[in-house]
Amino acid sequence: MQNETHTPIAPDLFREAMSRLGSSVHILASDGASGRTGATVSSVCSxxxxxxxxxxxxxxxxxxxxQVKENGVFTINTLAHDHTDASNAFAGVGQLPMNERFALADWETIETGAPALKDARVSFDCKVTQITEVGTHSVIFGEVVAVKSSEQNKALIYMDRNYHAL
Ligand SMILES: Cc1cc2nc3c(=O)[nH]c(=O)nc-3n(C[C@H](O)[C@H](O)[C@H](O)COP(=O)(O)O)c2cc1C
Incomplete structure (x- = not known):
């Protein structure tokens, strides 16, 4: 590491730059002591x-x-191109209560008890092993204890602040 000091770029500029990257869209879902919950996420990485x-x-x-930290388990459900309604709902569009967000799709459990989207391209069933706090976000590491794939369907990709089918 160099010993020079650098001023970080503005958050807006960083977000604008990151919007150029295309990413798969997923619904993270969790259940347990803190209740059933979920959110649309793109920041998933192997x-x-x-x-x-x-x-x-x-x-x-x-x-x-x-809630994810308290439940200790979560799934990552990779969305297909026809899951945009659920993606929007779990991103907070319309501010639906959590039970109405879950009612937009069919769910099952695999191993941990966290909800798994039945027709996700793939679901990763995870238990939380480590958490690192970085700025505005928690980086949550999950050990994958089960996976379930469904019939291949076009993927839902988010890029340039829009959905795309690929
Ligand atoms: C395509 C897309 C990707 C997103 N990725 C993330 C993410 O990786 N991490 C995150 O904390 N929020 C992400 N969000 C925002 C969350 O979905 C949203 O803040 C969260 O669901 C809370 O909304 P609520 O409080 O209204 O439920 C993303 C939103 C969209 C539309």
Missing amino acids: VSDNPPTLLVCLNRGTAVNG
């Missing part, structure tokens, strides 16, 4: 295949953040 681990970055200003 970390390691042994033990199988992924990470997701969750805004610390949202209720779902504390």
